[in-house]
Amino acid sequence: MKSEKISDAVVRRLPVYLRFLNELSRREVPTVSSQELGQKLDLNPAQIRKDLAYFGDFGRKGIGYDVAYLIEKIQQILNLDQQINVALVGAGNLGHALSNYNAYLKDNMKIVAVFDASPAKIGTQINNITIQPIEELTETVREKNVRIGIITVPDFEAQRVADQLVAAGIGAILNFAPTILKVPPEVRIHAADFTTDLLSLAYYLDNGNGKEQPVHES
Template identity: 75%
Template sequence: MKQTKISEAVVKRLPIYLQVLNELYYREIQTVSSQELGIKLDLNPAQIRKDLAYFGDFGRKGIGYDVTYLIEKIRQILKLDQKINVALVGAGNLGHALCNYNKYSNDNMKITAVFDVHPSKIGTQINHLTVLPIEALAETVKELNIRLGIITVPAFEAQNVANQIVEAGIEGILNFAPAILRVPDEIRIHHVDFTRELLSLAYYLEREREADNESNLD
């Protein structure tokens, strides 16, 4: 892999490429060009070629990309060829949904432990995982070599949970709580805020309606 600083935007596009490539693989399509990928993803083919070129020369001129080979390489780039254990904190409805997805995922990244603070949830089962008390987090992280954590707790509990996750030695956090969390610089954190995304969608819906009204007046 080339020793070049890769932008976050490039890294976030790699899973999208992988998703499309997996679809092609299951349809038994053996090769694909950057133009074909661009059409499927509504991206400039030059951008796709540039993104992939950061990590190596995977295509062949006049032929394109070998689908199976490129899947393997992107999985290696994203570390999906390694087993990565994940802890989930918050056994509510969203936590259940993520564990249900985990059940059908074929990737090596798996939710291997679930935690909660509420006594009524501790000891219950979610897809063969027993909900553990938050006090067992540090010990379980060490025992199962858990590297990533998912937070699905209410906003007012999120920072405290993030602190415990960091103290337990987890390296990265995916936060679904509607709160901006403070963690040490060496901890990678990504935020998924459903409310913010819905609000922004509402804005664009209104823009589309205004544009339609203006066109009708013309």
């Protein structure tokens, strides 16, 4: 184990490794090489070896990585050896959709609370969780040991919700609202706004209109 800084890019690849390793595990594949991983995940094998080596010597020369062992190690690195509790703020369509992914998150994470501002929704259920008013956010976050907040409220409410999550002691936020949130540096934030993704994809479209093509990265 090095005590180097681990870059964001490395951390964001770990769940991708984990997902594929879980698939290998289901198929009872015992070991996997960086080359196989690279092929499946469209990554350079050297990069994968380097990523993993930041955290320890998990592989065996000549053999590769033991699938079960590597799963265990990556889960530890990501703090997933304990269940991480998540709160969802905003019980609209998108909130509903995300709450269905609880199964995908397996035992690693769980949405344990859902909040909404609309009186009509309070008290109704969403995947067996009763929707609570946002006024109860602080108390519930503390009571249920919620570590991550997901924001799916309209953009003009997002900053206020973020402030409340931060005040309640949350450690990280996944923000689906199309706006840049200001949070203190100790709170990790990730923008998950799909309209931004969609608009940027338009850049890469060929135009059959005679306009010169943008030059892309190879």
